[in-house]
Amino acid sequence: xxxxxxxxxxxxxxxxxxxxxxxxxxxxxxxxxxxxxxxxxxxxxxxxxxxxxxxxxxxxxxxxxxxxxxxxxxxxxxxxxxxxxxxxxxxxxxxxxxxxxxxxxxxxxxxxxxxxxxxxxxxxxxxxxxxxxxxxxxxxxxxxxxxxxxxxxxxxxxxxxxxxxxxxxxxxxxxxxxxxxxxxxxxxxxxxxxxxxxxxxxxxxxxxxxxxxxxxxxxxxxxxxxxxxxxxxxxxxxxxxxxxxxxxxxxxxxxxxxxxxxxxxxxxxxxxxxxxxxxxxxxxxxxxxxxxxxxxxxxxxxxxxxxxxxxxxxxxxxxxxxxxxxxxxxxxxxxxx
Numbered sequence: 001x002x003x004x005x006x007x008x009x010x011x012x013x014x015x016x017x018x019x020x021x022x023x024x025x026x027x028x029x030x031x032x033x034x035x036x037x038x039x040x041x042x043x044x045x046x047x048x049x050x051x052x053x054x055x056x057x058x059x060x061x062x063x064x065x066x067x068x069x070x071x072x073x074x075x076x077x078x079x080x081x082x083x084x085x086x087x088x089x090x091x092x093x094x095x096x097x098x099x100x101x102x103x104x105x106x107x108x109x110x111x112x113x114x115x116x117x118x119x120x121x122x123x124x125x126x127x128x129x130x131x132x133x134x135x136x137x138x139x140x141x142x143x144x145x146x147x148x149x150x151x152x153x154x155x156x157x158x159x160x161x162x163x164x165x166x167x168x169x170x171x172x173x174x175x176x177x178x179x180x181x182x183x184x185x186x187x188x189x190x191x192x193x194x195x196x197x198x199x200x201x202x203x204x205x206x207x208x209x210x211x212x213x214x215x216x217x218x219x220x221x222x223x224x225x226x227x228x229x230x231x232x233x234x235x236x237x238x239x240x241x242x243x244x245x246x247x248x249x250x251x252x253x254x255x256x257x258x259x260x261x262x263x264x265x266x267x268x269x270x271x272x273x274x275x276x277x278x279x280x281x282x283x284x285x286x287x288x289x290x291x292x293x294x295x296x297x298x299x300x301x302x303x304x305x306x307x308x309x310x311x312x313x314x315x316x317x318x319x320x321x322x323x324x325x326x327x328x329x330x331x332x333x334x335x336x337x
Contacts, residue, residue, distance in 0.1 A: 050068045092315055100320060154183075186315075247270045269286035293326060
């Protein structure tokens with residue numbers, strides 16, 4: 001930061017988005033060199049998403065507050081879980097709300113469990129059935145603002161409800177046409193609030209508008225060439241590209257949001273869940289053969305993978321504080337790293 005001379009009143013503050021969406025202020029150090037140059041520094045107190053606000057003579061400087069992301073050293077992060085949440089019947093996929101609450105689909109209890117960011121149980125939403133807020137094996141989950149979307153794997157529907165569990169809508173039915181689904185699994189939402197749904201049974205991605213109407217397909221086979229097979233999860237990277245885990249093709253396929261194929265990268269052991277942290281790293285769960293969690297950089301090179309006694313991993317998500325939440329279906333628990 002530079003002025004014509006020193007002596008200005010410069011202040012700064014860091015706010016960390018942590019548990020429950022809290023903003024925790026952290027002081028910063030200001031050094032006035034006396035020649036119009038100021039150095040602003042701070043020591044991170046936690047990982048994850050943070051903002052730094054700088055005031056010059058009580059007025060925000062240009063572009064303040066600045067968004068920061070303090071990344072973790074994944075080579076040590078995945079060695080031992082910070083804690084686990086046991087006794088969750090067949091957890092499948094996970095999503096984090098703006099307030100930090102964590103939503104987890106239970107495939108065999110046919111509901112959605114809600115925990116706070118500290119892993120404390122809050123409530124369950126839904127029950128088994130075919131009506132409103134009733135599920136037949138819920139799988140993928142995504143949250144946009146106050147709206148929760150859940151893919152009903154065996155019922156071939158998409159559910160919409162509020163974060164408190166108030167019914168909004170359902171759409172979809174079994175089939176292979178527009179607006180029809182066959183074993184929907186993973187979900188994600190883009191900045192235009194379009195919903196991307198992996199169809200394990202139809203081998204494609206179906207994209208819906210916010211109102212539930214069909215937008216377009218992204219096909220797993222193009223001109224006779226398989227780009228992905230049996231898609232399980234889907235996520236959008238920092239460049240706005242769609243990454244699709246192909247469970248039986250052992251790869252992740254990358255497309256534009258409109259469905260133009262870009263490239264793919266190999267992932268052994270049946271990739272399932274995928275998530276991106278704000279630094280651009282992808283974190284992928286693998287559930288075929290030895291179940292593992294892998295971390296890959298923005299060039300798709302492996303950074304680290306776990307070598308633990310894990311069994312049948314499903315969805316994965318990166319919380320605001322940088323922690324990684326993983327659904328371990330085979331042991332009916334959540335792992336938090």
